[in-house]
Amino acid sequence: MQNLNDNFIFGCWRLNEWNYSTHELRRLVDQLLDIGINEFDHADIYGNYSCEAIFGKLLAEDPSLRKKIKLTSKCGIKLVSDKFPEHKTHIYDTSKAHIIAATDRSIQNLQAGYLDLLLIHRPDPLMNADEVAEAFMLLKASGKVLNFGVSNFTPMQFELLQSRLDFPLITNQIEASVVCHEHFVNQNLDFCQKIKMRPQVWSPLAGGRLSDQTNSTSLRVWRTLENIASKYESTPEIIAIAWLLTHPAKLRILLGSGKIERITQLLNAQKVHLNRDEWFALWSAYTGVEIP
Numbered sequence: 001m002q003n004l005n006d007n008f009i010f011g012c013w014r015l016n017e018w019n020y021s022t023h024e025l026r027r028l029v030d031q032l033l034d035i036g037i038n039e040f041d042h043a044d045i046y047g048n049y050s051c052e053a054i055f056g057k058l059l060a061e062d063p064s065l066r067k068k069i070k071l072t073s074k075c076g077i078k079l080v081s082d083k084f085p086e087h088k089t090h091i092y093d094t095s096k097a098h099i100i101a102a103t104d105r106s107i108q109n110l111q112a113g114y115l116d117l118l119l120i121h122r123p124d125p126l127m128n129a130d131e132v133a134e135a136f137m138l139l140k141a142s143g144k145v146l147n148f149g150v151s152n153f154t155p156m157q158f159e160l161l162q163s164r165l166d167f168p169l170i171t172n173q174i175e176a177s178v179v180c181h182e183h184f185v186n187q188n189l190d191f192c193q194k195i196k197m198r199p200q201v202w203s204p205l206a207g208g209r210l211s212d213q214t215n216s217t218s219l220r221v222w223r224t225l226e227n228i229a230s231k232y233e234s235t236p237e238i239i240a241i242a243w244l245l246t247h248p249a250k251l252r253i254l255l256g257s258g259k260i261e262r263i264t265q266l267l268n269a270q271k272v273h274l275n276r277d278e279w280f281a282l283w284s285a286y287t288g289v290e291i292p
């Protein structure tokens with residue numbers, strides 16, 4: 001394995017769509033380890049509750065893989081699914097009972113023994129911080145989960161949960177890209193800098209829709225990416241990742257491609273250092289207005 005590359009995490013959301021055999025998936029995991037990516041991001045609900053079990057076959061076949069990788073999972077969403085006939089509606093559930101049951105299921109499906117990181121998937125309007133904290137503390141004490149965090153939380157929601165815990169939440173997983181500025185302007189990234197916590201960023205390439213040229217905004221952003229890419233003899237996707245890596249909050253990027261060639265290519269974003277002119281050209285290409 002090369003040196004570990006902690007700027008990148010491999011996203012397993014689309015695992016069930018790739019239809020990889022266990023052998024092909026193992027080859028991909030080995031190739032990721034070779035390029036220094038050893039963290040894998042899951043959620044109980046991915047692929048209609050199927051992705052964790054697909055990944056788990058790797059660990060069942062070769063338990064020695066477990067110590068080479070880090071596994072994240074998320075809980076707190078209940079989908080209506082044939083797998084859970086008792087789920088009558090699509091809801092959030094951050095009750096202690098659900099967090100513990102969902103985490104046990106994730107560990108079992110992943111055949112992992114424990115999780116390196118557990119996140120509350122989305123803010124639940126009915127979240128009782130004391131109850132979530134109790135679940136986290138039980139999971140930590142039992143050794144089932146080593147670290148905890150949240151996803152899509154505001155700074156206030158983060159602080160609420162943190163106030164009930166005697167260990168630090170280690171990340172907030174949020175959406176960000178050249179076409180998703182929400183967390184640049186809602187103080188989340190400022191908050192991450194303040195507490196010196198690296199956020200994880202999902203859909204850094206807008207889920208593959210960056211080159212979507214069906215509206216004037218995406219067309220403008222894509223053209224700007226292309227212009228900057230030509231200067232660096234690079235690609236628009238690499239520039240889009242470099243734009244995120246420029247941010248001082250030290251974003252950790254979740255890559256969602258199932259193709260090792262694309263992932264390997266995106267790592268070149270670390271060699272591109274955008275200047276402020278280029279960074280703000282992309283900012284304004286999305287907002288459509290000059291900064292004040």
Ligand SMILES: NC(=O)c1ccc[n+]([C@@H]2O[C@H](COP(=O)([O-])OP(=O)(O)OC[C@H]3O[C@@H](n4cnc5c(N)ncnc54)[C@H](OP(=O)(O)O)[C@@H]3O)[C@@H](O)[C@H]2O)c1
Pocket residue numbers: 010011012013014041042121151152173174201202203204205206207208209237254255256257258259262263266
């Ligand atoms: N916490 C949350 O609420 C949340 C929500 C969504 C996702 N996530 C996590 O974030 C991860 C990443 O999200 P994402 O999948 O939307 O990420 P993404 O990297 O923005 O999008 C990946 C998609 O882009 C496509 N793509 C098209 N051109 C590409 C290129 N040149 N290079 C790379 N990919 C290209 C990929 O297709 P190919 O596979 O064909 O390359 C894939 O379908 C997920 O896997 C999941 O773990 C978390």
